[in-house]
Every structure is written in C-alpha cells, then in structure tokens.
Amino acid sequence: MADSPKPRRILLGITGGIAAYKAAVLCRLLVKRGMDVQVVMTAAAQRFVAAATLQALSGKPVESDLWSDRTPNGMGHIDLSRDRDLIVVAPASADFLARLAGGRADDLLSTLCLARACPLAVAPAMNWQMWDNPATGRNVAQLRADGVQILGPDSGVQACGETGEGRMLEPEDILRQVESRLGPGPLAGRRVLLTAGPTFEAIDVVRGITNRSSGRMGYALAQAAREAGAEVTLVSGPVALAPPPGTLLVPVESAAQMLAAVEAHVARCHVFIGVAAVADYRPTQICKQKLKKSTQTLTLELEPTEDILATLSTRPGAPFCVGFAAESQDLERYAEEKRRRKQLPLLAANAAETAIGAQDNALILFDDAGRHPLPRGPKLEQARLLIAHMIPLLERWERSGAHTHQEPNLQ
Numbered sequence: 001m002a003d004s005p006k007p008r009r010i011l012l013g014i015t016g017g018i019a020a021y022k023a024a025v026l027c028r029l030l031v032k033r034g035m036d037v038q039v040v041m042t043a044a045a046q047r048f049v050a051a052a053t054l055q056a057l058s059g060k061p062v063e064s065d066l067w068s069d070r071t072p073n074g075m076g077h078i079d080l081s082r083d084r085d086l087i088v089v090a091p092a093s094a095d096f097l098a099r100l101a102g103g104r105a106d107d108l109l110s111t112l113c114l115a116r117a118c119p120l121a122v123a124p125a126m127n128w129q130m131w132d133n134p135a136t137g138r139n140v141a142q143l144r145a146d147g148v149q150i151l152g153p154d155s156g157v158q159a160c161g162e163t164g165e166g167r168m169l170e171p172e173d174i175l176r177q178v179e180s181r182l183g184p185g186p187l188a189g190r191r192v193l194l195t196a197g198p199t200f201e202a203i204d205v206v207r208g209i210t211n212r213s214s215g216r217m218g219y220a221l222a223q224a225a226r227e228a229g230a231e232v233t234l235v236s237g238p239v240a241l242a243p244p245p246g247t248l249l250v251p252v253e254s255a256a257q258m259l260a261a262v263e264a265h266v267a268r269c270h271v272f273i274g275v276a277a278v279a280d281y282r283p284t285q286i287c288k289q290k291l292k293k294s295t296q297t298l299t300l301e302l303e304p305t306e307d308i309l310a311t312l313s314t315r316p317g318a319p320f321c322v323g324f325a326a327e328s329q330d331l332e333r334y335a336e337e338k339r340r341r342k343q344l345p346l347l348a349a350n351a352a353e354t355a356i357g358a359q360d361n362a363l364i365l366f367d368d369a370g371r372h373p374l375p376r377g378p379k380l381e382q383a384r385l386l387i388a389h390m391i392p393l394l395e396r397w398e399r400s401g402a403h404t405h406q407e408p409n410l411q
C-alpha cells in the first residue's frame with residue numbers, strides 16, 4: 001500500500017506593491033489546482049489588499065507578524081515554511097528583493113525565506129526605473145547566484161502610466177511556472193464527479209426520511225482528488241460542511257435530484273465516485289400539507305429509488321466508477337458481491353456503525369487484485385490513500401480501453 005500522498009504545499013508571500021491585488025487571483029488559481037496555500041503578507045502588502053481576502057481564498061489564516069506566533073512550539077518564523085514544497089513571493093517589491101539579497105530577517109516573510117528548507121521563487125513587480133536601477137540589478141544577480149528563481153518581470157504599461165520592464169507576470173504565467181517546478185499532480189486534466197452525504201426523501205412539507213451520513217468521507221475524497229490536481233464536482237445531499245476550496249458544489253436533497261445532478265455532469269467526467277448514503281426507498285407520495293397527528297396507525301408506502309452508481313457503472317461508455325459499501329454485518333462478503341454486481345473496478349467497504357457520521361474510518365479497498373485494508377485514521381488521510389490506490393488502476397483501465405469512449409463528451 002502506497003504512503004498517504006500529500007498535497008503540493010506552497011507558501012505564498014505577498015509584499016507591498018500595486019500588483020498585490022493580482023496575488024489574490026494567483027492564490028485562487030493555486031487553490032483551484034489542489035495546492036495547499038499558506039499566505040504570508042508583509043505590513044506594506046496589507047495596505048494594498050486585505051488579509052481577509054487572502055484568508056477567504058486560501059481557506060486558512062494569513063500570517064504577517066513575526067511577534068504574534070500561533071504555532072504550537074512558538075517557532076512560526078521557521079515552522080511556517082518547513083512543510084512547504086516551494087515559497088513563491090508575488091509580487092516581490094524592489095525593497096523585498098534588496099532585503100532578501102542582503103540576508104535580512106526583519107519581518108516574518110524575510111525571516112521565513114532566510115530560514116527555509118525549500119526552493120524559493122520571486123516574481124518582481126516595480127516601476128521600470130526601479131527595475132533598471134543598478135542596485136536592483138545587483139540584488140537580482142545575487143539572488144540568482146543564491147539559487148532563487150526569478151519569475152519575469154514582464155514589460156508593458158505600468159500602474160504609474162509609464163511603459164517598461166517591471167510588471168509582475170500574470171497569475172496564470174506564475175501558476176504555470178509553479179506547476180512546471182512541482183509537477184501538475186497525478187490527476188491533472190481529469191474531471192472527477194462525486195456524490196456525498198445523505199439524501200432526504202420528503203414525507204410531507206416538513207418531514208422526511210434521511211440517515212446519519214455527515215458527508216465527511218465524500219468531502220474528504222473531493223479534497224483529496226482536488227489535491228491530486230483533478231477538477232472536482234461534488235453533488236451533495238444536505239450536510240453541515242463547507243465544500244473544499246476549488247470544488248464545484250451542486251447541492252441536492254432527494255435521491256431523484258441527486259441522480260438528475262449526476263446525469264447533468266457525468267458526460268464531462270473521467271471518474272465517478274459514489275460516496276453518498278443514498279436512500280434505498282422513498283415515500284410513493286409526498287403529502288402537500290403537514291400530516292395531522294391522530295390515534296390511528298399510519299402506514300407509509302415506500303418505493304425503491306434508482307441506484308445512481310449502478311445506473312452509471314453498467315452503462316456503455318461509463319466513467320471509471322468507484323463505489324462505497326457500508327454494512328453492519330458480513331461486510332467483506334457483501335462488499336465484494338456489490339463490486340461485482342455494479343461492475344466496479346474499485347469499491348471501498350466500511351463498517352456502517354463506526355463509519356457513518358464519524359471522524360475516523362478504516363476502509364477496506366476491493367479491486368480485481370483482492371482486498372487492501374487501510375490503517376484506521378482521519379477521513380482525509382483515508383481519502384488520500386484511496387485516491388493514491390485508485391490512480392494506477394485508473395491509468396491501467398484507460399490504457400486497456402475498458403472504457404468505450406476515449407475522451408468524455410464535452411458538450
């Protein structure tokens with residue numbers, strides 16, 4: 001079993017220049033590509049763009065102060081860059097380049113750069129005369145000699161109205177350079193569709209049948225697929241979770257709505273992962289008013305819902321389909337039987353009582369090679385292991401031509 005893969009981790013440093021507003025776009029692009037982004041801003045950067053914007057886009061608190069340390073060991077000036085694969089400073093002002101070249105450590109970002117154990121790339125942004133100044137030239141030459149990657153700058157019209165070299169590279173260009181350095185992620189170019197959470201089958205205008213699914217496993221898988229570089233659409237029943245940043249959320253209630261949403265998106269997708277705890281039955285009729293209490297026995301008539309996963313997986317030209325099985329007895333036998341019946345290359349089995357609604361899980365993966373138990377752990381770790389296990393199966397399945405269409409229909 002492969003080790004749990006980690007998302008590509010970036011520290012995005014933002015310094016004080018008008019191009020700081022473009023750093024918000026860069027942050028969004030990095031997150032959308034499934035990267036884990038920690039933003040660190042200088043005091044001057046915060047005069048151009050609010051930390052709250054970057055916090056919302058990166059999904060985590062922005063750090064800026066060397067003296068208000070939130071790390072558990074009080075070593076934020078070192079720790080914040082320790083688990084990063086790359087530091088990108090965009091925009092990098094003339095002053096910041098000078099401080100970097102001089103080995104200064106007089107604020108959090110410069111300290112993190114000096115104490116780093118990962119590569120550093122900077123995207124200079126400044127007025128063309130500042131860029132042309134020999135002092136800046138010396139600093140940039142020193143940084144290149146120190147192994148710092150210099151991204152750009154571009155030339156063109158500047159914020160001051162003058163024209164020349166010194167514009168920051170466009171966020172898309174910086175993203176390309178970051179990806180060419182770190183790799184695009186094993187699921188780059190793939191679109192993954194997931195279902196998650198419970199469904200809610202209405203009985204009357206206020207009541208319904210649902211289950212204890214929290215959506216955590218499906219949301220964790222959406223995050224793990226996004227971290228691996230996939231474009232992710234998450235069709236979710238009612239849950240109290242925020243969708244992972246960079247995923248497209250399609251909220252639904254009933255099994256019928258979930259099927260309709262899946263049908264609307266599946267043609268574009270390479271992979272379908274059915275994690276939702278879809279109701280197996282729904283009331284044959286939904287009462288248009290709130291049902292009145294009485295002393296009589298009330299009998300609900302239920303009809304089966306359509307099996308979303310089986311509908312897709314047994315269809316010609318189906319995407320690569322992954323199923324889940326939650327059972328309270330004879331888990332492994334039912335799981336493998338379900339995998340065969342629904343014609344799934346991969347199925348994850350979990351014990352219904354301990355998995356549904358819980359924080360942790362202990363999945364057993366079933367594929368053509370047999371059973372692969374995962375060590376119990378948080379659902380995000382389980383999800384990353386499942387995605388790591390799935391990738392070679394998907395690649396083999398694509399190479400074998402088991403899918404009847406080579407490229408999904410993009411209409």
Ligand code: C5P
Pocket residue numbers: 195255274275276277278279280305306307308309310322323324325326338
């Ligand atoms: O047969 P069972 O419901 O136990 O199968 C579970 C798997 O099938 C899960 O992957 C679940 O998301 C999917 N499923 C579905 N539509 C249903 C019932 C289950 O997609 N109506």
